[in-house]
Amino acid sequence: MARRAAHDRGVHEGLLHHEGRLTEGSNSNLFAVIDGAVLTPSAHEVLSGVTRDLVIALASEAGIPLEQAALPVSGIPGWQECFITSTSRHVMPVTRIDGRPVGDGRVGPLTRRIAALFEAYFAAHTRGR
Template sequence: MPDVAFINGTFVPLAEAKVSIEDRGFQFGDGVYEVIRTYRGRPFALEGHLARLHRSATALDLALPYSNAEWTDYVREGIKRASYPEAKIYIQVTRGVAPRDHAYSAETTPTVVMTVREFHPLDRSLQAAGVEAMTIEDIRWGRCDIKSVNLLANVLARQQVRQAQVFEAILIKEGLVTEGAVSNVMVVQRGTVVTAPEGPRILSGVTRATVLNLARSEGLPVQERFVSQADLYHADEVFLTGTTVEVLAVVRIDGKIIGGGRPGPIVQRLAACFTSRVSSPLALA
């Protein structure tokens, strides 16, 4: 089955996809993106992803060229063409092609790229056992709420993760937990689910929102506030949320055992709720 690409309204095989070297996304990282996954061939939370794409683009004064209905049609067509049992859809919109200059013209036409590739979910053994993480300094810019294609700090963080042979980097800013390099972070303190509040320090994750809603529907107290690095180590449970990780327990951080050293009851409960949620046809576009 071929990986599929979409460029400015046209579907092509991924191997044939090309963009200009003068595209501002290539020159400056001047663009936004989204990553969406499918369940049983249908995209999950597409409306939420498109809403965030719009928010990110608006924050950069970048006009999206398609309506939500058009985006939805293109995503569905890409999934159909790729025909993978499970797929990961990457959407990127840059400010477009222009002579190199930091300032931009409102007349520049955005470049839209979408790829559809096969997605391999995490091994269930990781969910059963939990994963290890490390903390590193959060050196990202001041607008982490914008899902920008400029990801240099995340690249460096994930390289440290690879070298340390752990699963994720938990980012620390001024002694406080912000989020993971490619995920949101939640902790459980005395039965309460706690996660960093929405704002410029974190990306407001689509899966994050789903999990918080599930927690509330389960009658679990939820607090959106920062926790300290020390609180992280002493939490009853720590877990990650994200499009590709879903709901995943962290059982060791910086070599320190979290809780009982295995996925706790609340993360197991929320993971089961999430699985049930994505199994519902009503949750899929």
């Protein structure tokens, strides 16, 4: 229902929140870059996804700071980058939330790096299938 409501408003994905904290997308997991670290809500707050778990593992292997922590709605203006993950969309940059730019409104370097790590892993493990 949330995804259809988002599409009806002309946006690609709806972000869900609970008690002032963003939790996940209507069909995806949410990540934000704040002060050079990647943050994602704790596993007990979201429906964990295969892609989310892989992104967390790839970031760890690459030495990218990543922590599972609350993402207050009020903190969105301080985000430098944002992306969502899902099986069908892999790592998808988010450059606007509610019509306002995230960071400078462009895909950021950590999002690009994580997307590249994911695509390399995906290509290496799905060849010939």
